[in-house]
Amino acid sequence: MVAPTAHAAAKEWLRPGHTAVVTGGASGIGYAAAARFVAAGLSVLLADIDREKLLAARERLSGAGARVEAQVCDVSVRAEVAALRERAYAEFGAVHCVMNNAGAGFRMAEPWADHAKAERTLAINLWGVVHGCQAFIPAMLDGGEPGAIINTGSKQGITRPPGNWAYNLSKAGVLAYSESVAHALRQRGGHALSAHLLIPGFVYTGMISRPEKPPGAWTADETVAFMLDRLERGDFYILCPDAETPRALDEKRMQWTADDLIRNRPPLSRWHPDYADAFRAYVAGA
Numbered sequence: 001m002v003a004p005t006a007h008a009a010a011k012e013w014l015r016p017g018h019t020a021v022v023t024g025g026a027s028g029i030g031y032a033a034a035a036r037f038v039a040a041g042l043s044v045l046l047a048d049i050d051r052e053k054l055l056a057a058r059e060r061l062s063g064a065g066a067r068v069e070a071q072v073c074d075v076s077v078r079a080e081v082a083a084l085r086e087r088a089y090a091e092f093g094a095v096h097c098v099m100n101n102a103g104a105g106f107r108m109a110e111p112w113a114d115h116a117k118a119e120r121t122l123a124i125n126l127w128g129v130v131h132g133c134q135a136f137i138p139a140m141l142d143g144g145e146p147g148a149i150i151n152t153g154s155k156q157g158i159t160r161p162p163g164n165w166a167y168n169l170s171k172a173g174v175l176a177y178s179e180s181v182a183h184a185l186r187q188r189g190g191h192a193l194s195a196h197l198l199i200p201g202f203v204y205t206g207m208i209s210r211p212e213k214p215p216g217a218w219t220a221d222e223t224v225a226f227m228l229d230r231l232e233r234g235d236f237y238i239l240c241p242d243a244e245t246p247r248a249l250d251e252k253r254m255q256w257t258a259d260d261l262i263r264n265r266p267p268l269s270r271w272h273p274d275y276a277d278a279f280r281a282y283v284a285g286a
Contacts, residue, residue: 016041024102075128201242216244
């Protein structure tokens with residue numbers, strides 16, 4: 001028996017009286033998602049490592065009518081994510097959405113340096129997602145109610161631009177892991193649980209150290225609005241545009257990256273001086 005389609009499941013879980021758990025929920029995309037869930041009548045359990053910001057976020061969201069709880073959680077620690085699950089089921093009785101959104105990025109040196117920063121990046125961005133899925137999916141399947149797992153990835157995990165190699169590595173792992181989760185759920189019968197990969201574009205959040213929003217960036221609210229629209233359609237890959245990068249350009253960048261392997265070009269040839277003209281011509285459609 002094949003599980004119900006993601007489209008059918010998405011229409012069922014986002015409804016008043018249901019519950020969402022959002023990690024990295026004190027700010028940015030996580031907070032914007034939690035606000036949308038509350039507005040839709042869902043109860044929300046916010047999780048974040050920053051206690052002060054977390055409690056402030058809970059206070060702001062609590063005035064919207066739905067029940068909002070908060071728990072300090074370091075998603076890199078498996079036991080803390082398990083405790084988050086126990087709190088969610090103790091408080092609400094069921095969970096219908098888990099958004100594994102907590103993330104971090106650090107300035108990195110060469111790929112053979114900065115071991116501690118790299119380890120922390122992977123622990124939060126990749127293992128945090130794995131911990132969230134492993135903690136919640138079995139309980140959600142046992143509960144038998146409609147639900148969604150939303151993992152926050154990044155375009156950097158697909159095109160892997162030079163610079164923050166540890167962040168790229170962590171998000172490439174989220175992509176691969178989320179695909180595996182979606183496939184396993186698809187093969188399993190008798191449930192209405194779906195998995196989705198959120199791939200934000202250029203978003204103005206706390207990870208961007210600028211006092212004002214860059215003109216090309218979307219807000220977290222715009223990103224979440226796009227996410228909800230694509231969840232309604234049942235998309236797994238939720239590839240978000242922004243104010244400077246339309247989907248067509250994203251597709252060309254991703255195709256060029258895949259063709260590095262197929263055509264045996266140098267790695268990351270998009271940034272290789274010998275291929276600069278060829279890439280510009282490819283984007284232009286020549």
